[in-house]
Every structure is written in structure tokens, then in C-alpha cells.
Amino acid sequence: KKTSWKPNDSESKHLPIYRHKTKLVQAVEDSTFLLVTGETGSGKTTQLPQYLHEAGFCKNGKVGITQPRRVAAITVAQRVAQEMKCTLGREVGYQVRFDDCTSQDTAVKYMTDGCLLREVLADPALSQYSVVILDEVHERSLNTDILLGLLKNIFSNPSKATRGRAFPLKVVVMSATMETDKLSAFLSSCPVFAIPGRVFPVTCTFGSAVGPKDAESTFYVKEVVKVALDVHTGEKAGDILVFLTGQSEIERACDLMFEKAECIDYRYDVRDRTVEGLLILPLYGSMPTDQQRQIFQPPPPGIRKCVVATNIAATSLTINGIKYIVDSGFVKQLSHNSRVGMDVLEVVPISKSEAQQRAGRAGRTSAGKCFRIYTEEFWEKCMPEYTVPEIQRTSLTAVVLTLKCLSVHDVIRFPYLDRPEERFILEALKQLYQFDAIDRRGGVTKLGELMVEFPLHPGLTRALLRAASLGCQDLLLPVAAMLSVENIFIRPGHPDKQKEADKKHRALAAKTGGMNDFATLLSVFQLCKSSDRPSAWCKDNWIHWRALKSAFSVETQLREILVRLQQRKDFPVETFVGNKSELLRRCLCTGYFTNVARRSVGKVFCTMDGHGSMVHIHPASSLFDQEADLNWIVFHDVLVTSRVYVRTVCPIRYEWVKDLLPKLHEVDVYELSSVARE
Numbered sequence: 001k002k003t004s005w006k007p008n009d010s011e012s013k014h015l016p017i018y019r020h021k022t023k024l025v026q027a028v029e030d031s032t033f034l035l036v037t038g039e040t041g042s043g044k045t046t047q048l049p050q051y052l053h054e055a056g057f058c059k060n061g062k063v064g065i066t067q068p069r070r071v072a073a074i075t076v077a078q079r080v081a082q083e084m085k086c087t088l089g090r091e092v093g094y095q096v097r098f099d100d101c102t103s104q105d106t107a108v109k110y111m112t113d114g115c116l117l118r119e120v121l122a123d124p125a126l127s128q129y130s131v132v133i134l135d136e137v138h139e140r141s142l143n144t145d146i147l148l149g150l151l152k153n154i155f156s157n158p159s160k161a162t163r164g165r166a167f168p169l170k171v172v173v174m175s176a177t178m179e180t181d182k183l184s185a186f187l188s189s190c191p192v193f194a195i196p197g198r199v200f201p202v203t204c205t206f207g208s209a210v211g212p213k214d215a216e217s218t219f220y221v222k223e224v225v226k227v228a229l230d231v232h233t234g235e236k237a238g239d240i241l242v243f244l245t246g247q248s249e250i251e252r253a254c255d256l257m258f259e260k261a262e263c264i265d266y267r268y269d270v271r272d273r274t275v276e277g278l279l280i281l282p283l284y285g286s287m288p289t290d291q292q293r294q295i296f297q298p299p300p301p302g303i304r305k306c307v308v309a310t311n312i313a314a315t316s317l318t319i320n321g322i323k324y325i326v327d328s329g330f331v332k333q334l335s336h337n338s339r340v341g342m343d344v345l346e347v348v349p350i351s352k353s354e355a356q357q358r359a360g361r362a363g364r365t366s367a368g369k370c371f372r373i374y375t376e377e378f379w380e381k382c383m384p385e386y387t388v389p390e391i392q393r394t395s396l397t398a399v400v401l402t403l404k405c406l407s408v409h410d411v412i413r414f415p416y417l418d419r420p421e422e423r424f425i426l427e428a429l430k431q432l433y434q435f436d437a438i439d440r441r442g443g444v445t446k447l448g449e450l451m452v453e454f455p456l457h458p459g460l461t462r463a464l465l466r467a468a469s470l471g472c473q474d475l476l477l478p479v480a481a482m483l484s485v486e487n488i489f490i491r492p493g494h495p496d497k498q499k500e501a502d503k504k505h506r507a508l509a510a511k512t513g514g515m516n517d518f519a520t521l522l523s524v525f526q527l528c529k530s531s532d533r534p535s536a537w538c539k540d541n542w543i544h545w546r547a548l549k550s551a552f553s554v555e556t557q558l559r560e561i562l563v564r565l566q567q568r569k570d571f572p573v574e575t576f577v578g579n580k581s582e583l584l585r586r587c588l589c590t591g592y593f594t595n596v597a598r599r600s601v602g603k604v605f606c607t608m609d610g611h612g613s614m615v616h617i618h619p620a621s622s623l624f625d626q627e628a629d630l631n632w633i634v635f636h637d638v639l640v641t642s643r644v645y646v647r648t649v650c651p652i653r654y655e656w657v658k659d660l661l662p663k664l665h666e667v668d669v670y671e672l673s674s675v676a677r678e
């Protein structure tokens with residue numbers, strides 16, 4: 001039986017940051033902006049907020065720390081609560097989208113950068129906080145970049161900085177070593193506090209498996225498994241960290257490790273996934289947090305730990321004891337895909353600086369080794385020098401609406417650390433105009449003010465608000481919730497089980513006529529909710545109970561926001577004329593008319609947004625293989641592999657979008673661009 005591992009004081013005293021405690025606290029005291037840099041694992045995220053708490057900074061307000069990743073916010077808060085010997089949610093808490101674990105007592109609050117951005121909307125002076133720490137700034141997430149600009153704005157206007165506040169706000173920006181000069185210059189030449197840390201050499205070797213031609217293959221999963229098992233059988237003691245792309249690849253790699261190991265002499269325990277002395281632990285964002293906690297515990301004596309993780313283990317979380325890295329060379333990244341004109345999650349080669357960061361994880365406490373599965377040629381030809389900041393590669397629609405609602409009308413001359421291309425800003429304005437969130441002069445409409453309140457994609461919000469104005473929010477709220485949680489349909493790896501699951505899922509879709517994926521989501525939500533034994537119902541139908549449970553909670557939260565907004569006198573009200581059975585689809589059209597496609601030939605559809613991309617219905621959709629009966633469809637999102645697939649689909653009638661489609665072309669981008677500069 002494993003003993004649960006408790007941190008103790010002496011442990012945090014060994015972290016590089018500890019020796020600088022007094023000076024650091026003084027530096028925060030002395031400056032408005034402070035930039036703190038230090039190697040990953042030096043103790044910035046877990047220790048500095050505690051030092052500030054101890055030094056009395058929480059007397060005037062909270063210490064708030066942002067993280068780009070929700071898992072990081074949660075696990076770090078858990079850890080700090082443990083170190084401070086308090087219950088999570090009391091003195092130390094966290095808040096991420098749809099999950100608020102804070103209370104009146106919370107003095108140290110970890111949160112996602114998205115959450116802080118929403119707080120700025122409600123309270124631009126951040127009057128609840130004495131110190132705001134923007135962490136992991138080197139990750140260059142969209143929301144953190146926007147927060148940097150907003151905070152810079154606040155201080156460039158002294159009256160703004162003090163309005164609504166009884167005492168001055170302190171801002172600390174933390175980063176793992178990168179771009180110190182640029183950041184400091186951006187923040188009015190603020191002081192830089194560098195935490196010296198020791199790094200041990202890491203020997204990197206290139207492999208022969210993935211070359212320039214494999215940039216789109218899924219072959220890398222098998223290869224990392226092979227390399228990891230070779231390390232296990234051939235290398236001295238020390239834990240392994242494998243970098244992969246996402247949940248499904250990670251689960252597959254873990255499964256493969258068993259299968260492979262089973263060919264040799266094996267002995268394993270299903271729960272811990274121990275294969276002949278190897279403890280295999282997956283780590284990805286949507287994992288249950290109690291499982292995530294396991295990865296920090298040292299393995300039992302004589303056992304080697306192998307963590308198979310996404311990029312989250314590159315800088316956000318530090319796992320002690322890692323001596324070997326296996327680098328797949330790929331990452332799953334959200335980018336604007338110009339081929340389809342939409343944001344798409346894609347597997348792409350990492351940058352060289354990212355690869356160095358990954359390798360560095362092996363050299364924290366002693367010399368280590370990094371095994372790259374790709375060739376040197378792949379490194380030279382396929383991997384860019386640096387990762388492009390998110391702000392320069394994703395849709396800015398939601399962020400531009402937020403800025404407009406914060407009275408930042410000149411979204412082009414906003415102080416961006418790295419300016420996005422103007423066409424991305426214009427694209428965002430165009431979309432907002434199409435959703436009726438801004439008017440022709442770029443001003444926020446009544447609808448836009450309502451839309452910004454929802455932490456959802458603007459299209460989905462638009463559909464939800466249409467439904468609410470027609471009084472049928474009960475159709476859209478569950479759908480919006482289901483689309484906001486991870487995939488609820490279980491896809492087992494084993495072929496026989498897969499068949500069984502497919503059959504159950506088809507039966508669920510058939511309940512609503514088998515021709516509308518959105519209606520299936522609604523029906524699954526309702527069936528489970530009204531079931532006496534919901535978890536058993538899920539098990540029986542191959543549905544993720546945990547995901548569905550979060551959908552229930554998300555639905556409640558969205559409903560609360562909606563009820564609050566409906567109390568406004570000017571909340572729109574409409575009456576519906578037409579067939580009631582079409583209501584759901586009609587509302588979807590209002591938000592998803594940018595995602596309309598028409599069948600051209602065979603199974604191929606053509607999008608109507610001006611890009612005219614050729615798309616296919618994803619095999620997981622209940623409309624797959626029924627293409628011959630379809631003409632017009634709307635879809636929720638796209639998946640790009642060798643083909644472009646649309647997922648979560650329903651058929652529509654042309655009449656429903658006839659008046660909306662011209663909006664996709666009517667917008668005078670030049671007009672919007674001139675208002676963007678005003």
C-alpha cells in the first residue's frame with residue numbers, strides 16, 4: 001500500500017527561490033511592475049505567493065496568480081494548500097472556467113488567465129487584489145498577452161490605476177527565462193529579478209524514425225513507446241518523461257506499452273499500470289485531478305516511473321526525479337487554418353526552443369538524457385526557431401469583444417507585446433459584426449453586452465441568446481454545456497468493445513431520429529439527468545459519467561448567467577413562427593451560419609463562408625454515410641487530418657440561412673478597419 005506523500009518545510013527551503021525570499025518580497029514592495037524569471041522548478045509558482053502572504057500582502061486584498069492552463073491552476077493550488085496546511089478553497093483556492101473553488105476567506109487565489117480577464121470586465125481596477133501575478137508569461141497564451149496590455153494601460157493612466165482602489169495594485173510578471181529584455185521594456189522598463197538556478201547538462205540524441213516526410217503521420221506514438229521501453233530496459237535508474245500530443249495519443253501509448261511489454265516477461269497491476277518494474281502514468285488536461293496528483297509521488301523502491309504527458313509537463317508542472325526525456329517532436333496546437341478559414345486543433349512539429357525546454361526537464365537535479373525520436377533533418381527542416389504566440393495564430397473574436405466592452409475601441413493600436421496581423425483583427429471585427437455584437441461603427445451593441453457575459457464561443461453564445469429570446473433556452477443550454485466539456489462518448493481501444501460502444505451510441509442517436517448530433521447531445525443530457533442511477537446509465541451506454549457530470553454543472557452555471565441577464569429590461573424577446581420541431585436547428589443557424597456547408601458531389605460538402613473549403617462528415621457523426629440524403633448542414637467544429645472533417649452536424653433548410661448568408665460577404669472590411677483605429 002502506498003503511503004501518501006506529504007511535503008514538509010525543509011523541502012521548500014531547498015528550492016532555489018528560498019534564498020532570495022527577503023529581497024523578492026522587498027522588490028515587490030518597491031515597484032509597480034516586477035519581472036521575475038527563473039528556471040522551471042525553481043519555486044516561483046508555489047513559493048512567491050506564500051512569501052507575499054506571509055509578508056502581509058493579503059491584508060489589503062488577495063494575491064491572485066494566473067496560469068494559462070486549467071490543470072496547472074488546480075494542481076498548484078492543491079499543492080500550496082497542502083504546504084500552507086489549509087483546506088483547499090479556504091485561504092488558498094482556485095478558479096477555472098466553470099469550476100470555482102474559492103470562498104470569502106481566500107487570500108491566495110490561483111486561476112486561469114481567462115478567469116482574470118473576466119474579472120477585469122466586472123471590475124477594471126481589480127480592487128479585490130493587492131497583488132496580481134501573471135505566471136508562465138513565456139507561454140504567450142492569448143489571454144495572458146491581453147492581460148499584459150490591459151495592465152500596462154491601467155498604469156499608463158494614473159487616474160485609472162487608483163480609481164476604485166484604496167491602495168496601489170502590484171503586478172508581478174513571471175517567466176521561465178525567455179525574452180527578459182523585451183518584457184521589461186514593454187512594462188515601462190520594470191526591474192527584473194532573476195533567480196539563479198543550476199542546470200545540469202542534458203545529452204540529446206536524434207532518432208531515425210520521424211523525418212521531414214512524417215510531419216503528418218501518427219507513427220510517432222508507436223515510436224515513443226519503443227524508445228521509452230528501450231530506455232527502461234537499457235538505462236540506469238531514473239524516471240522517464242514522455243512528451244506526446246493529447247489525451248487519445250497518450251492513452252494509446254500507455255496501452256501499447258503494456259502490449260509490448262507483455263511479449264516479454266511481465267507482471268502488472270491494472271490500476272497502477274506497472275509493467276515489469278515500470279509505473280506508467282498518463283498526464284493530460286482533462287484527467288481527474290486525484291489521478292493527476294499521483295504523478296508527483298515518488299515511485300515505490302525499485303520501480304521506475306514513466307509519465308506520458310502533454311506539453312503541460314514542459315514548464316507548468318515540475319515532476320521531480322526525471323532523468324530521461326522521450327520527445328515525440330509534436331504538439332497539439334490551436335491555430336487559424338487558412339485552408340478552412342477557422343481555428344483548428346492540429347498536431348504540428350514543436351519549435352526548437354520548445355524542444356530545448358522539453359530536454360531541460362531531464363537536467364534539474366543531475367545530468368540527464370533526452371531521446372528525440374526525430375532526425376536531425378526534421379529538426380532543421382520542420383521545426384521553427386520559436387513558437388508563434390497564440391495571439392498571432394488564433395481567432396481574436398472573443399478577445400476583441402472583451403476589449404470593446406472594456407472601452408478599448410482602438411483594437412489595432414492596443415499595446416500588444418507582439419502585434420497580431422491586422423487581417424486577424426479585421427476578421428474578428430467582421431465576425432462580431434456578423435453576430436450582431438458590434439455595429440457598423442464598431443460600437444458594442446446591446447446583444448454584444450449580453451454576449452460578453454458568457455464564457456463560450458461567440459457563435460454558440462449567439463445561438464443560446466436567440467433561443468432565450470424565443471423562450472426555448474432549455475433546448476440550447478444543455479447543448480452548449482455538452483459542447484463545453486470533453487467528449488462524452490467513450491471510444492474503447494479494443495475492436496470488439498468499440499463495436500459494442502458504437503452500437504449503443506447509434507441507438508442513442510436513433511432516439512432523436514438519428515439525423516442530428518446536437519439533438520443527440522440534448523437527449524443524452526436529458527436521459528441521464530432523469531435516470532435514477534445516472535452513473536450506471538452512463539456505464540451501460542458507453543458515456544463518460546465524469547464528463548456528463550461536469551456538463552450538468554456547466555449547464556447550471558450558464559443558466560445562472562442567463563437568468564441574471566434576463567432580468568435586464570432590454571433583454572430581447574421574440575415570438576417564433578414555424579414548426580416547433582425545427583426550433584433547435586433554427587436557433588443553431590443563428591449562431592452557426594458561419595459554419596454552413598452545402599453538399600456538392602458524393603460525400604463532399606462545400607462551406608459557404610467564402611473559403612469554399614471541401615469538407616467531409618466525420619465518421620463519429622450520426623449523419624456519416626447518410627450524405628446522399630443531405631443538402632445543407634451546419635456543424636460545430638472541424639478536424640483537419642489529410643481531409644477536413646466536420647463534427648457535430650445537423651441538416652438544415654436553405655430558407656433558414658438565406659437571409660443570414662449574405663452577411664458573410666456584405667461586411668465592408670475597410671469601414672470596420674477605420675472604426676478599429678478610432
Ligand code: ADP
Nearest residue numbers: 040041042043044045046047079296318319320
Ligand atoms: P516554478 O514555478 O519555478 O517552475 P514550482 O513552484 O512550480 O516552480 O515548483 C517548485 C517545486 O515544487 C518543484 O520541485 C515541484 O516538483 C514541486 N511541486 C509543485 N507542485 C507539486 C505537487 N502538486 N506535488 C508535489 N510537488 C510539487
Ligand code: MG
Nearest residue numbers: 044045315316
Ligand atoms: Mg511555474
